[in-house]
Amino acid sequence: MSARNLDRQIRDGDLIAAADIGSNSFHLVVARYAHGELRVVDRLRETIRLAAGLRKDGTLARDRREAAFSCLARFGQRLEGFQSHHVRAVATNTVRQLSNPQTFLLPAETALGHPIEVVSGREEARLIYQGVAHGLPMNDDTRLVIDIGGSSTEFIIGQRYEALERESLQVGCIASSLRFFEDGKITAQRWQRAQAEIGVELQQFVANYRQRGWTEAVGSSGTMKAIGSIAQANGWCEQGISLEGVGKLREYLLRVGRIDALDIAGLSRERVGVITGGVAILDAIFSTFQLRQLTVCETAMREGLLYDMLGRAQHTDSRNTSIDALAERYGIDAAQALRVARTANALFVQVADAWQLDNHAEAILRWCAEIHEIGLAIAHSQHHLHAAYIVANSDLAGFGRQEQAQLACIVRCHRRKPEQASLRALPERMRGTTRHLIALLRLAVLLNRSRRDGPLPPLRVLAQGTDLTLEIAAAWLEHHSLARVDLEQERSFLKAIDINLQIVKRSDCKAVA
Missing domain, CATH: 3.30.420.40 (ATPase, nucleotide binding domain)
Incomplete structure (x- = not known):
């Protein structure tokens, strides 16, 4: 196959x-x-x-x-x-x-x-929202979704299946339990400190969220479900989590005073060591966001991952939207990007079997072709470095950190001498494919240096291991001296990433499809 x-x-x-x-x-x-x-x-x-x-x-x-x-x-x-x-x-x-x-x-x-x-905090938030949105009845309400994890808490405002606002804070049930109650003592002074410090973190974006507004507040994942179970088992609320329920649980924790002494209906033994930090976070959230009630949802990020996989398979990939938005934001030359993308694809189909490049690699190459010039929005000088920085540090929905680093590496290496360090920084399993995609993108950029529409020169590419052979019409090279010089120079550039490029001039070379 x-x-x-x-x-x-x-x-x-x-x-x-x-x-x-x-x-x-x-x-x-x-x-x-x-x-x-x-x-x-x-x-x-x-x-x-x-x-x-x-x-x-x-x-x-x-x-x-x-x-x-x-x-x-x-x-x-x-x-x-x-x-x-x-x-x-x-x-x-x-x-x-x-x-x-x-x-x-x-x-x-x-x-x-x-x-x-490895996903960023905001990508984690998007996936959480996908899971929650598919686990609740579909309507047009705007929802505030909150997920308290072990070391971070995500906040999302969304409507239907679209996340409109996404934030991630470095506070979680384990991290906060260790930070504020490390020796197991629960005191009013420590609780107040937790509320003050967590509240400061929340103030960074709460005004923006309030301005956006929401119809319903929803909590997801284990901490929310644990707190909801305690509140309902003790008769503090009939469903979900209420403001009164959070207050009653806070009073109980302060009255007992020690984490190892906690023993209350609805609290499982495995949650005893981390529930205090989770309640402290939720108490600050209820106060800062002025909440009175939370619905607790059974679904979370793992279900979001399933639906995201399904979307990718059905060609509703959020990564395409992210790349389109990035290209628009930085005002790239769409016509040139299309030329390069078409050429890159024409080269790709000829070497895909030999280099074992699949559909995902084809998508990576296309995305890189579409955004390889975004660095021009900053300056022409070193624009490949600017492009790599933008790609590596932008919030790109749908991309994991390693995949985003791969994009940044390819656009970083699309011109001048490729940088080995950026390749070595990638997981080893990604380096071979990345090296091959760099070579294809570089050739596509080189062959479109004129920035004019027109057919590709008659050429053929062959790949075997680290060898890449470019057979190109001799007549075309004779009339394009700049391209000839560029191709000769390209041999030494690709050598830096262990690709052996050979240029073969042929009089009978046929144009690619």
Whole structure:
């Protein structure tokens, strides 16, 4: 089967899976796509407390690492037989904070048997909203969604399936329990300190959220469900979480005074050590956002991952929208971007089989062609560096951090001497494909240097291992001396990324399709 034509569709009856590698718990959800709907058939969950093992120097305690890898190995056993494009695994805030995430990700991916994406806080928020929106009745209400995780809390305002506002704060139930109640004592003074410091964080965006407004407030994930269970088990509210319920729970915590002494209806033993930090966060949220009631939703980010996978397979990929928005924001020359994209694709189809480049690689190349000149909005000098900075640091919905770094690397290397350091910074599993896409984009840019519409010169490209041969019409080169010089120079440039380019002038070369 052609590498380029690998079937990435999700068909009726297919199983797909999503792994949420969170700061408190790891989740795996398996669903079957049937009659246009996703039906969950299996769930696995383990409490790992990854955030509790995060040291100040950005390393992870050995016991938390080992617990994580053991859990992922068990998840991997459940995923045996799954096609790679039917599994999506995402790591969140604790892995984002590691000083060297690859030291965790490499063995983690080996244990799971699938790549693991690290998502930004705002991308995590978008995925959470997708899960919540698909778990609630569809209407036109504007919803405020809040998800208190182990080391971060996400806030989203959305309508139907679209997230309109997304924020992520570095406060979570584990992190806040350790920060404000490290020795296990719960006092009024410590509670007030927690409210003041968390409140300051919330003030960064609460005014904007209030101005946007919402009809209904919704809480998702384990902390919200745990607090809701306590409130209902003790008769403080009939459903969800109320302002009165939060107040009653706060009074109980302060009355008991110690985390290890907590024992109340609705509180599971595994939540005892982290519930205090979660309640402190929710108390500050209710006060700052002036909430009176929260609905608690059963679905969260893992379900959002499933629906995002389904959207990608059905050609409603949010990444396309992000690239289009980036190109528009920086006023790129759309005609030139289209020329380069068409040329890059024409080269891609000729080498896809030899280099084992699939549809995802084709999409990456197209996205890079569409935005490779965004750095011109800053300055022509070093515009490839400006472009790489913009791509690496923009909020691009749908992209994981590694994938975004791959885009930045390719646009960084599309001109001048490619930088090996940016390639080495990528996960090893991405480097080979990235190297090949850099070579194709560079040739596409070079062949369109005139910035004029017209057919490509008669040429053919052949690939084998690290060798790339460009057969091009001798007559065309004779009339395009600048391109001839550029191509000769390109040989040394591509050598820097271990691509051996050979230029073959042929009198019988035919034009590409």
